Each structure stands twice: as structure tokens, then as C-alpha cells.
Amino acid sequence: MNLAHLLLRQARMAPERHAILNGTQLAATHGQWAQRCQHLARQFQAAGLQPGDRVALFMRNHVRYLEVLFAAWWAGLVVVPINAKLHVREAQWIIDNAQARWAFVTADITSDTGDNLTGLECIIDVDSAQANALWQLPVSPLDTPITERQPDDLAWLFYTSGTTGRPKGVMITHRNLMTMGLAYFNDVDALAPQDTIAYAAPMSHGAGIYAIPHLMAGARHLVPPSGGFDPAELFALGQQVGPLSMFAAPTIVKRLVDHAEAAGLSAQTCGRSFKTVVYGGAPMYAADIQRALRVMGPRFVQIYGQGESPMVGTALSRQHLQDTAHPRHQERLASVGVAQTPVRIRVTDAQGHELPLGEVGEVLIRGDSVMAGYWRNPEATASAIQNGWLFTGDMGCLDADGFLTLKDRSKDLIISGGSNIYPREIEEVLLHAPGVAEVAVVGAPDAEWGEVVVAFVVPQAGHAIDMAALDALCLQAIARFKRPKRYEVVSSLPKNNYGKVLKTELRQRLG
Ligand code: AMP
Numbered sequence: 061m062n063l064a065h066l067l068l069r070q071a072r073m074a075p076e077r078h079a080i081l082n083g084t085q086l087a088a089t090h091g092q093w094a095q096r097c098q099h100l101a102r103q104f105q106a107a108g109l110q111p112g113d114r115v116a117l118f119m120r121n122h123v124r125y126l127e128v129l130f131a132a133w134w135a136g137l138v139v140v141p142i143n144a145k146l147h148v149r150e151a152q153w154i155i156d157n158a159q160a161r162w163a164f165v166t167a168d169i170t171s172d173t174g175d176n177l178t179g180l181e182c183i184i185d186v187d188s189a190q191a192n193a194l195w196q197l198p199v200s201p202l203d204t205p206i207t208e209r210q211p212d213d214l215a216w217l218f219y220t221s222g223t224t225g226r227p228k229g230v231m232i233t234h235r236n237l238m239t240m241g242l243a244y245f246n247d248v249d250a251l252a253p254q255d256t257i258a259y260a261a262p263m264s265h266g267a268g269i270y271a272i273p274h275l276m277a278g279a280r281h282l283v284p285p286s287g288g289f290d291p292a293e294l295f296a297l298g299q300q301v302g303p304l305s306m307f308a309a310p311t312i313v314k315r316l317v318d319h320a321e322a323a324g325l326s327a328q329t330c331g332r333s334f335k336t337v338v339y340g341g342a343p344m345y346a347a348d349i350q351r352a353l354r355v356m357g358p359r360f361v362q363i364y365g366q367g368e369s370p371m372v373g374t375a376l377s378r379q380h381l382q383d384t385a386h387p388r389h390q391e392r393l394a395s396v397g398v399a400q401t402p403v404r405i406r407v408t409d410a411q412g413h414e415l416p417l418g419e420v421g422e423v424l425i426r427g428d429s430v431m432a433g434y435w436r437n438p439e440a441t442a443s444a445i446q447n448g449w450l451f452t453g454d455m456g457c458l459d460a461d462g463f464l465t466l467k468d469r470s471k472d473l474i475i476s477g478g479s480n481i482y483p484r485e486i487e488e489v490l491l492h493a494p495g496v497a498e499v500a501v502v503g504a505p506d507a508e509w510g511e512v513v514v515a516f517v518v519p520q521a522g523h524a525i526d527m528a529a530l531d532a533l534c535l536q537a538i539a540r541f542k543r544p545k546r547y548e549v550v551s552s553l554p555k556n557n558y559g560k561v562l563k564t565e566l567r568q569r570l571g
Contacts, residue, residue, distance in 0.1 A: 061209060061210065061211040061234045061238065062133060062136070062207065062208065062234060063130070063133050063215060063237055063238065064097065064130050064133040064134040064206045065206055066241075066272065066275045067090070067093060067094050067097060067275060070090040070278050071090045071093065071202060074090055074253070074278055075090055075091025075094075076089050076090075076091060077089060077090050078090075078280050079280060079281060080123050080127075080280070080281050080282075081123075081280055082283055082285065083284060083285040084297065084300050087123040087283075093127060094202055095197060095199060095202070096197065097127060097130045097131040097134045098131075098202060098204035099194070099204075100127070100131030100132075100134075100194065101132075101206075103194065104131070104132070104162070107162075107182065109137060109161055110136075111135070111137065111207050111209070111213075112137070112138060113137050113161050114137065114138045114139075114158045114159060114160040114161060114217060115128075115138070115139055115162045115163070115164070116139075116140040116151075116154070116163040116164070116180075117129065117140065117141050117163070118144065118151050118155075118164070118166075118169065119169075119263075119264075120144040120168065120169060120287050120288075121144075121259045121262065121288060122166055122186060122263075122283060122287070123283045124164075124191070124195070125259075125263045125268065125283070126263075127195075128186070129268075133215060134204070134206050134207065135207055136207030136209055136213075138215060138216070138217050139216055139217070140158045140160050140229075141216065141263070141264035141265070141268065142154055142155075142219070142264060143557050143558075144166070144169050144262065144264065145262075145557040148176070152178065152179075153227075155177060155179065155180065156179060157229060157435070157436075158217055158219075158435065162182045162183070162184070163177060163182075163183045163184070164183075164186055165183060165184070165186070166185065166186060166187065167188070209234050210234075211234055212233050212234075212432060213234055215232060215233055215234045215236070216232040216237060216269065217229050217231060217232070218264075218265075218370070228437060228440055229436070229437075230368055231433055232370060232431055232432075233432050236369075236370065236428065236430070236432075237269060237370070238272075239372065239402045239428040240273075240371050240372050241272035242273075242276070242402070243371075243372050243400045243429070244272075244273035245276075245277075246400075246401045247375040247400040247401055248273075248336075248338055248361050248375055249305065249335075249336045249361060249378075251273060251276075251277035251305075252279065253277060253278040253280075254279070255274065255302075255305060255335065256279060256282050256302055257270055257281055257282065257304070257305050257306060258283075258284060258294060258297065258298075258305070259281070259282070259283050259284070259306070260289040260294060260312065261306070261308060261312065261558075262557070266340075266365070266371045267306070267307040269370055269371065270338075270371065274305075282301065284297060289315070291318075291319035291320075292319065294306075294316070294333065295319065295320075298333025298334055303333060304334055305335050305337070307338045307339075307340070308338070309339065309341045309342055310339055310341070310342050310343065310345075311342070311559040313348070313360070316337070316352075316356070317351060317352045317355050317356060320355050321355050325355075327354075327355065327356055328357070331356075331357055336361060336378075337359055337360050338362070339360060339361075340362055340363040340364055340365065340396075341558060341560065342558075342559060342561070343466065343487070344362060345488050345491050346390065346393045346394045347492055349393060353381060353382075358378055358382045359378070360378065360381055361376065361377055361378050362381075362397060363400075364396035364464070364466065365429075366454075367431075368430065368444065368452070369403065369427070369431065369450055369452075370429065372402060372403055372425075373403065373405070373423075373452075373464075374396045374399055374405060375397045376395060376463075377397065380397060381393070388461070391465070392463055394465060394488065395459075395463040395464060395465040396456075396466055397463060398462040398463055399462065399464075400429075402427045402429055403428075403429060403430075405424065405425055405458065405462075406426075406449065407419070407420070407422065407423055407424070407456060407457055407458050408421050408424055409421050409422075412446060412447075412449075415457075417457070417458055417460055418457055418459065420455055420456065420457045420482070421457070422451055422452065422453070422454070422455060422470060423454045423455070423456045423464065423466070424450060425449070425450045426448050426450065430445065430450045431445075433445065453470050453471070454466055454468075454470070455468050455470050455473060466484070467482035467484055467485070468482045468483055468484050472502070474501075474503035474511050475510055476503065476509045476513060477509045477510065477541065479541055481503075481513060481541070483501035483502065483513075483563075484501075485542065486501045486513065486534065486538065487499045487515075489533055489537045489538055490530055490534070490544075492533065493530050493533050494523070494529075495519055495520050495524065496517055496519065497519060497520040497521075498517075498518040498552075498553055499516065499517050500515075500516045500561045500563060501513060501514070501515045501544065502514055502516070502563050502566045503567070504570035504571075505570070505571070506545075512545040513542065513543065513544045513545055514544055514545065514546045514548060514570060515546070515547050515548070516547075516548045516550050516566055517547055517549050517550070518549075518551065518552060518553060525547065525549050530544075530547060553566070
């Protein structure tokens with residue numbers, strides 16, 4: 061099994077079909093993409109790179125990303141994606157830990173700090189003349205064999221974003237990614253060759269591996285010229301090339317909806333720019349998804365997964381999001397949906413015993429999307445995967461219909477006076493208050509209660525926060541003991557490169 065066969069299959073079947081777009085401009089047909097991959101694969105082999113060797117991609121979103129990715133797989137190599145927003149020294153740590161032999165970079169990120177990557181045999185700036193020469197090739201038959209790989213061989217060595225400590229290398233295999241790609245069709249969306257995926261989120265993360273289902277369908281891959289998320293650009297590109305699909309973190313969805321609302325776009329007009337927005341990676345509050353559906357129409361699907369089971373955990377489908385007549389619609393909106401087709405989900409206590417429906421415990425995932433383990437870290441692997449089940453570190457509960465509702469990461473749980481309090485529940489309430497843009501709730505150490513609830517609140521532009529009103533809202537909706545004892549009004553929340561709120565940093569601020 062080798063994911064590169066997905067590309068060869070399309071290149072043989074429909075070589076002229078458009079594959080990679082730089083904005084509205086064609087960057088590669090499926091045939092050209094495969095040609096470049098086999099050419100690069102030959103270069104890797106000529107340089108002595110062996111199957112299983114690592115190649116790092118320290119690149120911002122770029123049209124050549126997918127070419128390097130599939131070229132590495134063609135030659136049986138393992139790709140180490142590195143988030144472009146990391147400092148060069150952080151990237152260096154990952155490169156050293158993975159013992160990568162080559163790196164592909166975009167100069168804008170490596171020249172920023174004056175630090176240079178070291179310990180590599182070859183560093184290729186994908187915009188350089190050297191790279192252009194590599195990419196300007198005469199057309200030749202597709203006759204370089206794809207290196208055979210076993211399903212459990214590594215394809216993608218992804219370093220967890222980790223909000224504390226050193227990142228761990230998550231070993232993702234060809235089987236894991238094949239499973240993820242196939243699950244997309246049943247659990248997320250149907251795809252056809254005329255579809256287009258836009259890479260607005262970093263390609264070094266889940267958004268990038270969504271290239272796989274789109275390649276399976278022979279669809280197009282669009283890299284926005286801005287290289288990232290610009291709502292106006294995406295709306296315009298969708299109008300020009302056809303409705304886009306994309307993966308977006310909830311904060312990005314919010315900005316997309318803000319744009320649509322500010323521009324006075326109808327849901328129908330939004331539909332000309334976007335086919336499907338898949339959201340996940342962080343909590344989406346019920347109030348936010350309701351607004352998104354109201355403004356942009358039924359074009360959202362939620363997924364829950366983690367680097368250790370990439371993009372595959374649960375899904376909350378378009379149909380479920382639309383089914384407002386269902387008696388449990390409100391609960392479903394706040395859930396992350398049901399187990400995706402290739403996996404099973406359980407909720408257990410700390411000893412790994414399955415809990416009755418409705419009780420909150422740790423979420424476990426089992427199936428072919430679950431990683432092979434952590435790179436050269438058997439202790440961490442043994443604690444994350446037990447008897448074939450991945451312990452996600454997320455807390456949640458299942459209902460009788462199979463819907464999973466996440467409460468929080470286990471480490472975000474607040475224990476106050478011996479009672480468990482899940483910050484998300486309070487955040488859901490506070491977000492309904494007028495003038496509140498964003499909220500993050502954490503526990504602060506307290507001599508009497510152990511911990512007390514503190515809410516960090518970001519006001520909407522031009523609004524003042526009325527703390528008494530927030531308190532009254534909490535009293536109406538949740539148990540008294542869960543109410544924040546304190547409110548901190550801030551202009552923004554600290555977030556990591558993927559848009560996740562850094563609760564550890566907020567806790568540190570409280571001493
Ligand atoms: P990462 O490994 O960086 O992708 O982070 C995975 C973590 O993000 C999960 O363990 C969850 O805590 C969180 N997460 C992912 N998807 C969702 C979702 N749909 N809703 C809430 N949290 C999510």
C-alpha cells in the first residue's frame with residue numbers, strides 16, 4: 061500500500077484534468093503532478109535516500125506542497141510536516157528528533173530570524189532557481205515505479221502542537237491516511253472531479269491531508285495566493301472557480317460568517333462560493349454554529365479527531381445540523397456527532413472501564429485511523445494506546461443514539477469544592493450574553509475551594525461587559541456552584557498556531 065498510487069491512478073485515468081490551482085491559475089494537471097513526483101522521486105533515490113527516510117516540509121501553504129508530499133511517498137519516504145509559524149529553532153528540534161535527511165522550505169519563513177537549519181543533507185527552497193529547474197521537466201512516460209510500502213509503514217510523522225513541553229512525533233501510516241480518505245466520503249461529504257478543496261488552514265495539519273479524499277475523487281486543489289485565510293479572497297475565488305470545500309477551525313468559521321454578514325451576502329450567494337466547510341479542532345459553541353447556519357446556509361459538517369487519529373473520530377453531518385425538528389436537536393448541535401465509519405468510540409473511567417450512557421469519562425477511539433505510536437517513545441505510546449484503544453485525553457459522554465458530547469480536555473477540568481466543572485458548559489452560556497465575542501473559562505487556585513472558576517471575556521468591538529448581567533445569565537442556565545467567581549476582561553485570548561485557546565497560559569496568568 062502506498063498513497064502515491066492514488067495519484068498515479070488519476071494521472072493515468074485523466075492526465076489532462078486540472079489538479080492544482082494557484083488561485084485561479086492552473087499550476088498542474090494530474091498528469092503533470094505525477095510527472096513531477098516521479099522526477100523528484102528519482103532525485104531522492106539518486107541522492108541515496110532509502111525507503112523510510114524522513115523528509116521535512118517546513119513550508120507555508122504553497123502549490124508545490126502537494127508535489128513534494130506525493131513525490132516523497134512515491135520514493136517510499138516519510139514526510140515530516142512542520143507548521144510554518146514555528147520558530148526556526150522549534151523546527152530544528154523537530155528535524156533533529158525525526159532525523160530528517162532533506163528539507164523543503166519556503167524562504168520567507170526560514171529567513172525571518174537569521175537562524176539557519178542545520179544537520180540536513182539538502183535544503184531546497186521551493187521558490188529558488190534550483191527548485192524551478194527541478195520542476196521544469198520534459199514530459200516522459202510514467203515509468204518510475206512507486207516504492208512498495210506496507211500498510212503499517214510510516215507516511216506522515218506529525219509533531220503534536222503540544223501546548224506544554226516538547227512535541228511528540230505521531231507516527232501516521234499509509235493505512236491510517238487511506239482510512240481517513242475513504243471515511244470522508246461516508247461521514248463528511250460526497251466528492252466529484254468538479255469539486256475544489258481550498259487550503260486556507262495550514263497544510264502541515266489536518267487541512268493538508270484532506271488532499272487525500274480529494275485526490276481519490278480526482279477533484280481540484282486550490283492554494284489561495286495569500287497563502288492563508290482571507291475571507292474576501294476565498295469568497296471571490298469560490299465565485300470564480302466554483303464552490304470551495306475547506307477545513308477550518310471554529311475561529312476561522314466565525315470570521316467567514318462575520319464577513320458574509322458584514323457584506324450582506326445571502327445564504328444562496330454564500331453557496332456560490334462554498335460547497336462545504338468542515339470545522340473541528342476546537343470547540344464550536346452551539347450559538348456560533350447556529351449563527352453560521354443562519355447566515356451561510358447548510359454547508360457545514362463538524363469532525364472531531366486528533367493528531368493521533370487524524371481527522372477521524374466523530375462527525376456531525378450536514379443532515380444532523382439541519383434537522384431542527386428533532387427533539388434532541390439542541391443537544392446534537394452541542395455534540396461532535398457520531399463515530400465515523402472506520403472507528404468505535406467508548407467513554408471510560410480512569411481504569412478503562414466503560415461508563416453508562418450519559419456519564420462523563422475519557423473518550424477512547426479504536427480503528428484503522430489510530431496512529432502506530434509515538435516516534436521513539438515507547439512509554440508515551442504505552443500510555444496512549446492500551447489494548448488497541450487510543451486514550452484521547454478528551455472528556456465526554458455518549459447518548460443512546462451514539463452522539464458524543466465533549467466536555468473538555470481532562471486537564472482543563474475544574475474541581476471546585478470537590479465538584480467537577482467543565483468549562484465548556486459555562487462558555488456556552490456566556491457566549492449568549494450581548495456584547496460577548498469570545499470566552500475562555502479556567503480554574504484558578506483557591507485556598508478554600510481548591511479551584512474557583514474564572515472567565516476571561518473578550519468584548520465585541522464597541523461593547524462594554526456588564527458582569528452583573530453575565531452572572532444573572534449563569535444563574536438562569538447552570539448550577540450556582542459553576543458560576544465564575546471572577547471575570548477578567550481581555551482584548552484577545554492567547555491561541556496557538558492552529559487557533560486553539562492556550563488555557564495553560566491563562567491559568568499561569570492567574571498564578
Ligand atoms: P490536534 O491533535 O492538535 O488536532 O488536537 C486535537 C484536540 O483538539 C482533540 O483532542 C480535542 O481536544 C480538540 N478537538 C478536535 N476536534 C474538536 C471538535 N470538533 N470539538 C472540540 N474539540 C475538538
